[in-house]
Amino acid sequence: MRSNLDNIMEMNAEEHLNVLINLSEEIFHDFKNTLATISGLSQVTACYAVPPEVKENLERIKEASLECRDQIDRFYSFVKGYNVDTMQYEVLSNIVFSALDMVKHRLHKFDKANNGIALNVNIQSVKKVYCNEYKMRQAILNIIMNAIDAIEETGRSGILKLNLYDNMAIKEVVLEVIDTGVGIPEDKLERIFEANYTTKGKKGTGLGLKVSKNVFEACGGRIEVASKVGEGSKFTIYLPTESC
Ligand SMILES: Nc1ncnc2c1ncn2[C@@H]1O[C@H](COP(=O)(O)OP(=O)(O)OP(=O)(O)O)[C@@H](O)[C@H]1O
Numbered sequence: 432m433r434s435n436l437d438n439i440m441e442m443n444a445e446e447h448l449n450v451l452i453n454l455s456e457e458i459f460h461d462f463k464n465t466l467a468t469i470s471g472l473s474q475v476t477a478c479y480a481v482p483p484e485v486k487e488n489l490e491r492i493k494e495a496s497l498e499c500r501d502q503i504d505r506f507y508s509f510v511k512g513y514n515v516d517t518m519q520y521e522v523l524s525n526i527v528f529s530a531l532d533m534v535k536h537r538l539h540k541f542d543k544a545n546n547g548i549a550l551n552v553n554i555q556s557v558k559k560v561y562c563n564e565y566k567m568r569q570a571i572l573n574i575i576m577n578a579i580d581a582i583e584e585t586g587r588s589g590i591l592k593l594n595l596y597d598n599m600a601i602k603e604v605v606l607e608v609i610d611t612g613v614g615i616p617e618d619k620l621e622r623i624f625e626a627n628y629t630t631k632g633k634k635g636t637g638l639g640l641k642v643s644k645n646v647f648e649a650c651g652g653r654i655e656v657a658s659k660v661g662e663g664s665k666f667t668i669y670l671p672t673e674s675c
């Protein structure tokens with residue numbers, strides 16, 4: 432009797448891929464339905480008179496399930512043969528706004544403890560940057576989340592400031608992420624970009640800044656940091672933009 436393995440062994444690469452694609456299609460489809468149920472029910476439940484903390488958690492469940500769905504979409508595109516690394520011109524301010532949307536709940540949560548994080552956003556650029564949208568969002572998100580972590584670590588209220596502007600003299604768009612967090616000791620300023628360097632124990636992998644730096648550099652950009660312990664940090668990202 433022939434086994435499944437025998438059948439698979441006789442397939443050529445293309446047939447093999449088609450079997451995988453068909454199988455993934457079914458899994459992705461079921462998974463997306465389940466996620467839609469999770470996000471839908473969390474939205475509906477949030478409409479009831481539930482305590483604010485429950486509402487917040489429901490909002491987080493919804494966001495996490497939407498993010499999960501996006502990841503499945505990307506993985507599916509990859510399986511289908513599309514290139515997830517596709518780069519194209521993207522308006523950077525849109526990516527910054529969507530990254531901010533993903534961390535809003537953390538600012539909100541901190542408000543509750545009466546140690547609010549004031550968000551000060553100053554977007555003066557609508558220029559496009561040649562990048563992979565997903566990777567760029569994740570890279571910016573990591574810088575913003577680090578800033579929030581650093582403010583929370585002070586145990587006091589703080590300010591998170593984002594400035595986005597053009598420097599057309601050198602055809603660059605500049606993003607500044609400024610926080611009033613704990614700051615970084617001078618002798619650690621180089622190390623923060625190394626893999627596995629983290630001061631967050633089990634909560635951090637220490638990969639965020641290394642990956643972010645790689646993403647900016649892959650777009651022809653760079654990242655700089657200035658910081659003072661007890662005062663806060665400023666991360667500046669320079670990215671080449673279109674000339675028009
Ligand atoms: N804005 C900041 N203020 C103070 N320290 C910072 C800031 N950004 C980064 N750091 C320091 O740099 C370290 C490395 O940051 P990185 O983003 O690479 O990893 P992580 O945040 O610890 O973990 P994760 O991999 O989950 O991002 C942090 O653990 C922290 O010590």
Ligand SMILES: [Mg+2]
Pocket residue numbers: 573576577635639640
């Ligand atoms: Mg990080």
